[in-house]
Amino acid sequence: MTVVVEIWIQAITSIDELTNDFEMDIYITETWLDPALNFQKMSPCKGNLSLNHQVLDRLWTPNSCFINSKVAQIHNSPFR
Numbered sequence: 001m002t003v004v005v006e007i008w009i010q011a012i013t014s015i016d017e018l019t020n021d022f023e024m025d026i027y028i029t030e031t032w033l034d035p036a037l038n039f040q041k042m043s044p045c046k047g048n049l050s051l052n053h054q055v056l057d058r059l060w061t062p063n064s065c066f067i068n069s070k071v072a073q074i075h076n077s078p079f080r
Contacts, residue, residue, distance in 0.1 A: 003032045003062045021070070030062055 008027040015022045
């Protein structure tokens with residue numbers, strides 16, 4: 001599976017030159033095409049398929065991680 005990742009640095013809030021620590025706020029976008037979700041046969045006239053947010057828990061998503069990060073927090077608004 002090919003996953004395209006975009007990272008936007010919103011702010012670097014602190015830098016500690018002694019420990020080489022820093023804090024930053026970033027925005028990450030991940031996009032991929034999952035062939036298992038191809039429903040074109042069911043509705044060939046629709047370009048997009050809209051699903052309710054509860055379906056997200058049952059779909060495959062990439063397991064992204066940041067190597068050597070000390071702390072990471074994910075903002076869940078409006079959803080993960």
